[in-house]
Amino acid sequence: MYQDYESSYEELLIRDESVSLQLHRQRQIALEVYKIISKNCPEYLHDLITPLKATGHNLRSKNVEAPDFNNVTYGKKSFSYYGSKLWNDMPTCMQTAESLKEFKKLVNTWDGKKCKCSLCNFV
Numbered sequence: 168m169y170q171d172y173e174s175s176y177e178e179l180l181i182r183d184e185s186v187s188l189q190l191h192r193q194r195q196i197a198l199e200v201y202k203i204i205s206k207n208c209p210e211y212l213h214d215l216i217t218p219l220k221a222t223g224h225n226l227r228s229k230n231v232e233a234p235d236f237n238n239v240t241y242g243k244k245s246f247s248y249y250g251s252k253l254w255n256d257m258p259t260c261m262q263t264a265e266s267l268k269e270f271k272k273l274v275n276t277w278d279g280k281k282c283k284c285s286l287c288n289f290v
Contacts, residue, residue, distance in 0.1 A: 193253060193279040197261075200250045201270045204231065215247045216254070230262065231255060256280055 169179065180187060186194075202208040203216045217232040233251040236242020243249075254262065261277065264270035 190279040194274050194277065196246070196250050196253055197257060197274050197277070198271065199246075200231070200254045201264070201267065201274075203250075204254075205267070207267055216250055253280060 169182065171179065174182070176187075199208070199212075200216055203212050204218060206213065217234070219230050219232050231251045231254050233255070234242070234245075234247045236245070236248060257277070261270065261273045264273055
């Protein structure tokens, strides 16, 4: 595209006005979680993300349940686990968006989760 073999990945992203693949994936996962929570997706996906029951305590933005897992490969790296973890770390204003259109607008301004752990680098 640019025939530039000297610039870094970050420099090329800035020049192209793009976001990193990791941030793009995080935004896509957040969008899918929003659709699941708002029941704006096929019914078979509803079991992937479990909203927490209201308890009267102020849970702030922690409003979906991270599933338990026995195996890192099929548990910690699953959509259900990562999606709920990502959702719970998002700003409350994004989680409470009134519509899919509003959520898309907010998520496209979000800088994503800044973490260097293997889970974040996996996605």
